[in-house]
Amino acid sequence: MAITISNLSKTYSNGYQALKNISFDIADGDLVCLLGPSGCGKSTTLNIIAGLLDPTSGDIGIDGHSIIHEHPKDRNIGMVFQDYALYPHMTVLENVEFPLRVGDHRKPKAEAERIAHRYMAMTGIEEMADKKPGAMSGGQQQRVAIARALVGDPKVLLLDEPLSNLDARLRLRIREEIRRLVKSTGITTVFVTHDQEEALSISDRIALMNQGVIQQYDVPQQLYLNPANLFVAKFLGSPIINLFDLAYDQSRKALTGPTFDIPLDRLDRGRMRDGLARALASGKVIAGIRPEHFLVADAGRTPDFTVTIDSVEMIGRYSVLHFDADGVHAASTVDARSPIRDGDRVGYVIDYGDIFLFDEQGTRLY
Ligand SMILES: Nc1ncnc2c1ncn2[C@@H]1O[C@H](COP(=O)(O)OP(=O)(O)OP(=O)(O)O)[C@@H](O)[C@H]1O
Ligand SMILES: [Mg+2]
Structure with missing residues (x-):
């Protein structure tokens, strides 16, 4: 089922505006993540879709038909809460079949059990049918909660x-299981997380939110490679993107900083946006350079700048080199086999084509 979220706003009774006119469409069968820092409005959005919370204004459509006035139980939506909310006194089987045994459309015991077993098999908890949640691991309880959310054959999860x-290890495994389950059932899914890696790895699309506003809604690759603004560029990426306040030197036609300059003729004209000229005239621009775009200069190549490495942080697949760019902490990533050590002098070449420029309000200029 396709979901259309139109101009949704929510002001809580204490006057706090948690959602400010958000709109986005989710295609049938897509897994979309709501990503953003704590308090940005992710759960508020999810609870409004589920019908557990009324919006102040706006509409939600499922396959083109508004559900905003429908009671939660008529919306045919399966929901899994952060704390699982399993019934502790019931067995796994009783928990999973519970939605089929209550309400107007309750099913006979045998049929409810048969359906419950199907979803328990799908989520790999069938052998635990007679256990109580208290005797299970977090990951197992998680799968019970997912089976219970799916058992009513919801249109949306x-x-x-x-x-x-x-x-960490279980998270990785279960998130892959969730992705597989969503894709095999074709159920349209909205997944809330504040973990960028989780969102990047499982989503068809990500809605990155901040302070009740969607900053960018796009496929994961685009959020990383083509961030809409400074907030998006900073939120995604590990190590975090390097940011530098640069001045514009009109006579040299270059953005200048204490450690390195960015000559305008090194930039790709096609990537320059409308506001760039105005920001240059104001004299100030923020440059965002991802750690992988500071390249250690090969022998024989003139570096754009040279610094002393403060520390080398081994991550596993790669290492992070930390250095000070005239008072600004910066980091670059290098292959884990790099011989560079603390205190070494390193010359860097900047991959100018892949940098980003922003104005002081965080609007993307390049
Ligand atoms: N019942 C309420 N009354 C007033 N303010 C609320 C209420 N519920 C949530 N808020 C506020 O609305 C904002 C959004 O809350 P929400 O729970 O949607 O955030 P979230 O993105 O899910 O955060 P987290 O990642 O911490 O779960 C927060 O600033 C929160 O304090
Ligand atoms: Mg929340």
Whole structure:
């Protein structure tokens, strides 16, 4: 089912405006992540879709038909909460079949059990049918919650930070299982997380939110490679993007900083946006350079700048070189086999074509 979210706003009774006119469309069968820092409005959005919360204004459509006035139980939406919310006194089987045993459309016991077993098999918890949630690991409880959300054959699946209680390894495994499940059932899914890596790895599209506003809604690759603004550029990427306040030197036609300059003729004209000329005239521009775009200069190549490495941080697949660019902390990434050590002098070449420029309000200029 396709979901259309139109001009949704939410002001809580204390006057706090948690959502400011957000709109986005989710295609049938897509897995979309709502990503953003704590308090940005992710759960508010999810709860409004589920019908657990009324919006102040705006509309939600499923396959072109508004559900905003429908009762939660008539919306045919499966939801998994952050804390699983399993019934502790019931067994796994009883938990999973519960939605089929209550309400107007309750099914006979045998049929409910048969359906519950199908979803327990799908989520790999069938052998635990008689266990109580208290005797299960977080990951197992998680799968019970997912089976329970799916058992009513919902049109839409909503998951609110479903993996936050799990250890790193289990998170990785369960998120892949969720992705596989969503794709095999074709169920349209909205997944809330504040973990950028989780969002990048499982989403068809990501809605990156901040302070009740969608900053960018796009495929994961575009958010990383083509951020809409400074907030998006800063939110995605690890290590975090390097930022430098540069001045514009009209006579040299270059953005100048204490450590390195960016001559305008090194930039790709096609990537320059309308506001760039205005920002240059104001004299100030913020440059964003991802750690992978500071390249260690090969022997024989003239570096754009040379610095002393403060520390080398081994991550595994790569290492992070930390250095000081005249008072600004900066980082670059290098292959894990790099011989560079603390205190070494390193010459860098800047990959100018891949840098970003922003004005002081964070609007993308390049
Ligand atoms: N019932 C409420 N009354 C007033 N303000 C609220 C209420 N519920 C949430 N808020 C505020 O609305 C904002 C958005 O809350 P929401 O729960 O949607 O954030 P979130 O993005 O899910 O954050 P987190 O990642 O911490 O779960 C927050 O600033 C929160 O304090
Ligand atoms: Mg939340």
